Amino acid sequence: AQTVTQSQPEMSVQEAETVTLSCTYDTSESNYYLFWYKQPPSRQMILVIRQEAYKQQNATENRFSVNFQKAAKSFSLKISDSQLGDTAMYFCAFMKPTGTASKLTFGTGTRLQVTL
Amino acid sequence: SAVISQKPSRDICQRGTSLTIQCQVDSQVTMMFWYRQQPGQSLTLIATANQGSEATYESGFVIDKFPISRPNLTFSTLTVSNMSPEDSSIYLCSSGRTDANYGYTFGSGTRLTVV
Numbered sequence: 001a002q003t004v005t006q007s008q009p010e011m012s013v014q015e016a017e018t019v020t021l022s023c024t025y026d027t028s029e030s031n032y033y034l035f036w037y038k039q040p041p042s043r044q045m046i047l048v049i050r051q052e053a054y055k056q057q058n059a060t061e062n063r064f065s066v067n068f069q070k071a072a073k074s075f076s077l078k079i080s081d082s083q084l085g086d087t088a089m090y091f092c093a094f095m096k097p098t099g100t101a102s103k104l105t106f107g108t109g110t111r112l113q114v115t116l
Numbered sequence: 117s118a119v120i121s122q123k124p125s126r127d128i129c130q131r132g133t134s135l136t137i138q139c140q141v142d143s144q145v146t147m148m149f150w151y152r153q154q155p156g157q158s159l160t161l162i163a164t165a166n167q168g169s170e171a172t173y174e175s176g177f178v179i180d181k182f183p184i185s186r187p188n189l190t191f192s193t194l195t196v197s198n199m200s201p202e203d204s205s206i207y208l209c210s211s212g213r214t215d216a217n218y219g220y221t222f223g224s225g226t227r228l229t230v231v
């Protein structure tokens with residue numbers, strides 16, 4: 001079974017600064033997908049960024065980028081120019097596509113606080 | 117990606133009663149998933165619901181406690197039965213297609229408090 005580990009329960013960053021959230025995972029699969037989800041106090045789970053394991057290029061979405069190290073099974077999220085609206089829980093997730101029931105496995109989450 | 121309407125957004129229920137949570141998707145999706153999120157915790161998958169077949173439950177969750185319906189490709193319900201205070205959690209549904217390498221869409225969650 002796959003496991004996802006987020007070793008930072010809480011992080012804090014000042015507005016406009018850069019912060020990196022860590023995620024490691026364990027799998028024997030070669031084909032899979034990795035995601036970062038954001039959950040603000042509204043509870044809504046919002047997809048931030050995704051990465052296909054077969055792609056060597058790191059995914060980027062505006063201020064959000066990942067550092068995907070497949071051999072090390074590491075998938076960190078970098079948030080640049082942090083904004084107050086980035087305050088949320090961030091969950092790293094793993095998915096092995098199985099065709100009919102591809103489940104997401106979530107890490108324990110990192111609570112990010114952006115301060116003035 | 118799909119948009120999901122989940123309701124109710126919150127409820128306070130008496131122990132021993134049942135609550136049914138509904139999720140409506142604005143497009144047809146093959147799979148729907150139901151999660152529980154206990155306070156301050158991560159998401160735990162309860163079951164996977166495919167249209168036309170019985171839901172598949174994860175270890176620790178049983179159909180008698182969490183019956184699920186999936187009558188068509190745009191709708192699903194989760195019932196939390198015979199509730200106790202330990203069932204107080206956020207419940208979320210999500211949807212995706214079999215080619216959903218873009219990640220799944222989530223409903224806005226139901227905050228359940230059992231008193």
